[in-house]
Amino acid sequence: MAVSHLFVQNCAGPLMIALQYNDLFDLLSISTSTNTDALPKGRAFTFIKAVQTVNERLVDQNKTESLLFEVILIAKECSEEIKMKIVESVKHYGIPAALLYDQADHHVLNQLKVIFSGDVIGFSEDSLDSLSDFGFGETQIETFKAAKICVKEFAVLIGQMRRRFGHENSPLCTCVLSVWGSRNICATALKTLREWGLDVDEVYCLAGAPCSPILAVVKPHILWDGGLHNMRDSSAPS
Amino acid sequence: MKGQDPMPNTCPPASNGDSKASWEDSKDIHENTGATKKPKSPKPENAVTIAVSSRVLFRTEKEQMVFEQQGIEEYLRYQVEHENEPFAPGPAFPFVKALETVNTQLRELYPESEELFDIVLVTYNHAHVGVRLINTINYHNLFIERFCMTGGTSPIGYLKAWHTNLYLSADTEKVQEALAEGIAAATMFMSDKQIEVSETQLRVAFDGDAVLFSDESERIFKAHGLDKFFEHERENENTLLDHGPLKSFLELLGKLQKKFYAKGHRLDCPIRTYLVTARSAASSGIRALKTLRAWGLETDEALFLAGAPKGPMLEKIRPHIYFDDQMFHVEGAAEMGAIAAHVPYGIAQKYPHKKNTKTSK
Numbered sequence: 001m002a003v004s005h006l007f008v009q010n011c012a013g014p015l016m017i018a019l020q021y022n023d024l025f026d027l028l029s030i031s032t033s034t035n036t037d038a039l040p041k042g043r044a045f046t047f048i049k050a051v052q053t054v055n056e057r058l059v060d061q062n063k064t065e066s067l068l069f070e071v072i073l074i075a076k077e078c079s080e081e082i083k084m085k086i087v088e089s090v091k092h093y094g095i096p097a098a099l100l101y102d103q104a105d106h107h108v109l110n111q112l113k114v115i116f117s118g119d120v121i122g123f124s125e126d127s128l129d130s131l132s133d134f135g136f137g138e139t140q141i142e143t144f145k146a147a148k149i150c151v152k153e154f155a156v157l158i159g160q161m162r163r164r165f166g167h168e169n170s171p172l173c174t175c176v177l178s179v180w181g182s183r184n185i186c187a188t189a190l191k192t193l194r195e196w197g198l199d200v201d202e203v204y205c206l207a208g209a210p211c212s213p214i215l216a217v218v219k220p221h222i223l224w225d226g227g228l229h230n231m232r233d234s235s236a237p238s
Numbered sequence: 239m240k241g242q243d244p245m246p247n248t249c250p251p252a253s254n255g256d257s258k259a260s261w262e263d264s265k266d267i268h269e270n271t272g273a274t275k276k277p278k279s280p281k282p283e284n285a286v287t288i289a290v291s292s293r294v295l296f297r298t299e300k301e302q303m304v305f306e307q308q309g310i311e312e313y314l315r316y317q318v319e320h321e322n323e324p325f326a327p328g329p330a331f332p333f334v335k336a337l338e339t340v341n342t343q344l345r346e347l348y349p350e351s352e353e354l355f356d357i358v359l360v361t362y363n364h365a366h367v368g369v370r371l372i373n374t375i376n377y378h379n380l381f382i383e384r385f386c387m388t389g390g391t392s393p394i395g396y397l398k399a400w401h402t403n404l405y406l407s408a409d410t411e412k413v414q415e416a417l418a419e420g421i422a423a424a425t426m427f428m429s430d431k432q433i434e435v436s437e438t439q440l441r442v443a444f445d446g447d448a449v450l451f452s453d454e455s456e457r458i459f460k461a462h463g464l465d466k467f468f469e470h471e472r473e474n475e476n477t478l479l480d481h482g483p484l485k486s487f488l489e490l491l492g493k494l495q496k497k498f499y500a501k502g503h504r505l506d507c508p509i510r511t512y513l514v515t516a517r518s519a520a521s522s523g524i525r526a527l528k529t530l531r532a533w534g535l536e537t538d539e540a541l542f543l544a545g546a547p548k549g550p551m552l553e554k555i556r557p558h559i560y561f562d563d564q565m566f567h568v569e570g571a572a573e574m575g576a577i578a579a580h581v582p583y584g585i586a587q588k589y590p591h592k593k594n595t596k597t598s599k
Binding site: 133166167168173175176182183184186187190191199200201202203204205206207208209210213214216217 | 276278279281282310311314364365366368369372373375376382383384385386387388389390391395396398399400
């Protein structure tokens with residue numbers, strides 16, 4: 001499912017993704033693991049492999065491509081022993097994606113799936129009415145506004161990257177998911193993203209239906225909603 | 239041959255840069271001026287969810303041809319270029335409109351209830367077509383707030399996520415996949431002739447064998463002929479037939495009908511159901527009726543044709559949708575201008591009807 005601790009910074013060249021090491025490797029099961037070569041895979045593992053696939057395809061097309069994903073691992077407050085294990089494990093898992101699989105999730109590794117929130121992007125002063133039907137208060141409305149500004153940078157870069165590939169067999173798949181907004185809010189989101197240079201591949205409009213069953217089928221790696229995922233699955237956020 | 243309505247004068251032309259203003263405007267123009275607010279969509283598990291694909295809700299033959307002849311890139315470019323031209327109504331359109339009519343009346347009688355029809359657009363079309371589809375929904379003033387455009391991957395997984403009770407598509411393979419998952423489903427086709435249907439009453443007609451009931455008796459007929467079939471049905475008159483793929487949908491319609499009866503609308507109920515079977519009333523039809531009764535189900539009318547062609551009867555009934563497992567009957571219905579949907583289930587798919595054999599059962 002979605003990675004919750006994801007920070008994206010806009011730099012001139014690569015699209016930087018910072019991950020905590022304990023999302024990439026599962027350190028809690030170290031003591032029970034008999035494998036002394038590498039740390040067991042954590043929940044963000046398949047995500048990183050999918051990112052790797054996108055990079056490989058971008059470089060395939062253009063050897064001097066600068067718009068790539070770059071992943072940095074944040075590892076603070078861990079022992080030297082763990083640090084060594086992390087370095088070894090990164091080397092160890094540097095194998096083509098097809099060999100590695102997160103058993104629990106069965107994520108597809110040859111495609112990175114990114115979802116943008118249709119509610120955030122399609123949000124306008126006029127859509128306030130329908131959002132308050134779902135119990136959103138003033139502070140939450142302010143959050144929508146702030147989130148929309150944040151997501152634009154990321155959407156622009158993803159849009160550029162997406163255009164390196166055709167409509168079929170793309171290693172990068174982009175979606176819009178609108179949980180609360182009406183179909184017209186969703187349409188506004190699609191048009192806004194297009195203005196920003198991103199024509200998404202898939203779109204889902206739930207109009208208040210619970211989103212976990214749908215997300216379980218969509219299986220995204222990144223869900224960009226400006227932190228609103230905590231309000232998911234409730235028609236009236238508390 | 240496909241009628242594509244140009245945008246009426248009341249709609250503002252929307253150019254590509256002008257996103258927000260034109261969407262807000264068209265929303266204002268097309269919403270009911272009488273209504274204060276759009277009602278909220280019911281929770282999927284409470285509603286009778288009908289999933290329709292874009293190709294049966296609207297007419298997309300031209301675009302389909304672009305896709306088949308020129309490939310996906312050109313197809314998507316074409317769709318975006320024609321974004322402000324709404325699609326014309328497709329074969330499932332009258333059915334969807336009739337469902338909305340029922341909803342309006344249900345809401346009046348039971349304002350707090352979520353036991354309503356909920357229509358979801360489920361299509362493997364690409365999100366590039368999304369804007370045009372939403373535009374079309376607005377243009378026709380349909381109440382469809384939920385959709386899944388999966389950009390090429392199979393939509394079947396989403397049917398379960400939406401608690402789908404009936405799936406209508408132009409693609410027989412997808413329909414078969416849905417049937418295999420236990421979801422009532424049927425394929426619809428566009429025909430050139432279309433007789434007028436009621437705007438005040440939803441009419442749903444069902445074939446018996448391999449639609450409401452299993453195909454067990456049809457198997458006997460196909461394997462051993464008419465006489466054996468009669469014998470078998472007589473001997474098993476008091477044994478219930480097994481259920482078919484559309485039984486659950488009839489059941490749901492029955493539940494909604496009872497809500498109207500409870501408020502004194504038995505005679506003018508806005509939902510009417512029909513059994514249209516080749517079985518005959520005096521003999522093989524008895525087993526069908528006994529089975530329905532044992533299930534606690536009924537249809538408002540049961541028409542036993544004893545092998546006569548179904549077209550003229552359907553022309554009289556004018557259903558918004560008629561479900562049959564045999565393409566022969568679906569085509570016959572279409573020739574008369576009746577709206578028919580094919581349920582690709584059972585033995586008839588392996589041994590399609592031959593025109594010169596007798597069909598009386």
